[in-house]
Amino acid sequence: MLVRVKVERVTLDTATSRFVVILKDEKQNRWLPIVVGSTEAQAIALQLENIAPPRPLTHDLIRNLLEILEVNVDRVLVNDLRDNTYFALITMTSDGLAKEIDARPSDAIAIALRMKAPIFVEDEVMRKAAIIEGATPLEEVDDELAPSDRLEQLNIDLINAVQDERYEEAARIRDEIKKVKSHLREKTT
Numbered sequence: 001m002l003v004r005v006k007v008e009r010v011t012l013d014t015a016t017s018r019f020v021v022i023l024k025d026e027k028q029n030r031w032l033p034i035v036v037g038s039t040e041a042q043a044i045a046l047q048l049e050n051i052a053p054p055r056p057l058t059h060d061l062i063r064n065l066l067e068i069l070e071v072n073v074d075r076v077l078v079n080d081l082r083d084n085t086y087f088a089l090i091t092m093t094s095d096g097l098a099k100e101i102d103a104r105p106s107d108a109i110a111i112a113l114r115m116k117a118p119i120f121v122e123d124e125v126m127r128k129a130a131i132i133e134g135a136t137p138l139e140e141v142d143d144e145l146a147p148s149d150r151l152e153q154l155n156i157d158l159i160n161a162v163q164d165e166r167y168e169e170a171a172r173i174r175d176e177i178k179k180v181k182s183h184l185r186e187k188t189t
Contacts, residue, residue: 001122001123002077002120002121002122002123003025003027003030003120003121003122003123003126004025004026004027004118004119004120005023005024005025005026005032005119005120005121006023006024006026006119007021007022007023007024007044007048007109007113007119008022008023008024008031009021009022009048010022010036010041010044010045010048011165011167012165013035013165013166013167013168014164014165014166015166015168015169016168018035018168019035019036019037019038019040019041020033020034020035020036020165020167020168021033021034021036021040021041021044021105021106021109022167023078023109023119023121025121025126025130028132029132030126030130030131030132031130031131031162032078032121032125032126032129032130032131033129033131033167033168033170033171034078034086034105034106034109035167035168036105036106037106039058040104040106040107040109040110041106042057043057043058043059043110044106044109044110044113047059047110047113047114048113059107059110059111059114060114062111062114063111063114063115066092066115069094070094070095071092071093071094072092072093072094072115073090073091073092073111073112073115073117074091074092074093074098074117075090075091075112075117075118075119075120076088076089076090076091076103076105076108076109076111076112076117076118076119076120077089077091077119077120077121077122078105078108078119078120078121078122078125079122079125080122080125081125081128081129086104086105086125087102087105088102088103088104088105088107088108088109089101089102089103089108090103090108090111090112129171129174130174131158131162131167131170131171131174132174150180151177151180151181151184154173154176154177154180155177157173158170158173158174158177161173
C-alpha cells in the first residue's frame with residue numbers, strides 16, 4: 001500500500017547540523033524525516049517558497065529538459081529503507097510508455113515539486129521509520145524503570161525531540177520504543 005505525503009518543510013537538525021526534509025502523511029499524524037544534502041535542501045526549500053533563482057539550478061534544468069521532451073512525471077515513491085538509507089523511484093511517462101528511474105529521495109522530491117507530481121511512501125517504510133504524533137521517546141532512561149514506565153518516558157522524550165526538530169534523535173527514540181513494545185509483547189505471550 002502507498003501512503004500519499006506532502007513536503008511539510010525543510011529544516012536544520014541542530015543536534016547534527018544536517019538538513020532534514022519532513023514528509024507528512026496526509027491522512028494520519030505521521031512524519032517521515034529524511035536527511036538530505038545542503039544543495040538538495042536548498043532546491044526543495046526554494047521550490048516550497050516559490051522562489052525562482054536567477055539561473056536554473058540542476059533540478060530546474062531537469063524539469064526544463066523533461067518538459068521539452070514531453071515527459072510527464074507521474075509520481076515519486078520512497079520505496080525502501082536499507083541500512084538507514086532511503087531509496088526512491090520516479091515514475092515517468094513518455095509517448096504512452098511508463099518508466100521507473102532509481103533516484104535519491106532528495107532529488108526525486110525536488111523534481112516532484114517542480115513537476116507538480118504526487119509523492120508517495122511505501123507503507124512498510126512508513127511503519128519502519130515514521131514518527132507518530134503522540135508516540136513516546138527515550139532520552140537517557142534508567143534501565144531500572146519498569147518497561148511500562150520506560151515506555152512512558154520514551155514517549156515524552158520523542159514528543160520533545162520532534163518539537164525541538166531533533167529528528168535523528170527522534171528516529172533513535174522511535175526505534176527504542178519499538179524494542180520496548182516488542183519486549184512487552186514477548187512477556188505477555
